[in-house]
Amino acid sequence: QVQLQESGPGLVKPSHTLSLTCTVSGDSINSGNYYWSWIRQHPGKGLEWIGYIYYTGSTYYNPSLKSRITMSVDTSKNQVSLKLSSVTAADTAVYFCARVPGGDRFDCWGQGTLVTVSS
Amino acid sequence: QSALTQPASVSGSPGQSITISCTGTNSDFGGYNYVSWYQQHPGKAPKLMIYEVSNRPSGISNRFSGSKSGNTASLTISGLQAEDEADYYCSSYTNNRGVLFGGGTKLTVL
Numbered sequence: 606q607v608q609l610q611e612s613g614p615g616l617v618k619p620s621h622t623l624s625l626t627c628t629v630s631g632d633s634i635n636s637g638n639y640y641w642s643w644i645r646q647h648p649g650k651g652l653e654w655i656g657y658i659y660y661t662g663s664t665y666y667n668p669s670l671k672s673r674i675t676m677s678v679d680t681s682k683n684q685v686s687l688k689l690s691s692v693t694a695a696d697t698a699v700y701f702c703a704r705v706p707g708g709d710r711f712d713c714w715g716q717g718t719l720v721t722v723s724s
Numbered sequence: 725q726s727a728l729t730q731p732a733s734v735s736g737s738p739g740q741s742i743t744i745s746c747t748g749t750n751s752d753f754g755g756y757n758y759v760s761w762y763q764q765h766p767g768k769a770p771k772l773m774i775y776e777v778s779n780r781p782s783g784i785s786n787r788f789s790g791s792k793s794g795n796t797a798s799l800t801i802s803g804l805q806a807e808d809e810a811d812y813y814c815s816s817y818t819n820n821r822g823v824l825f826g827g828g829t830k831l832t833v834l
Contacts, residue, residue, distance in 0.1 A: 709758030
């Protein structure tokens, strides 16, 4: 059974870069069967899609965040990563990684990790 | 402000049926039938309940059903149970904006 686990600093200073990793177990990222995605949820608010990445490194980012996002994949570690630059308090959120069997849906999610942007 | 509009809250009694709407524009749905619904309990990750408008993933109760007419998608839950109390989100896929989510609907089982 596939499991996704997000990890990374829980506190990031304003203007710095947020860096998170999603470790996938029970499935191989380079099987090519799925895309892998990041989604965030501001405290008490709704969901916001951040972007997708394929095992080849091909990406598709949310246009509203595109200028600040970098996603990458490490197939040797079965991990996908997210970097979000120039963060502000508005980037404080729970960040989820998720598996994407088709571009339209997320069928397996990590538990999420809270990232707070504060000095 | 979310691209897809959902009612903030709905409620129903055990055994009843409720419907949650998800309204957008033609461009919000991208001309595809790529509408999904997610259930989220407090402090938990969302769970896929419906995909491609009306398909249920394996293991999801047939009490959950989805439909779409024009620019409004709907999630219907029949035979309400206490465990259905949660937040529900719709989503759609578009070519030029990626995945859009609705603002979420809080379902209260009375």
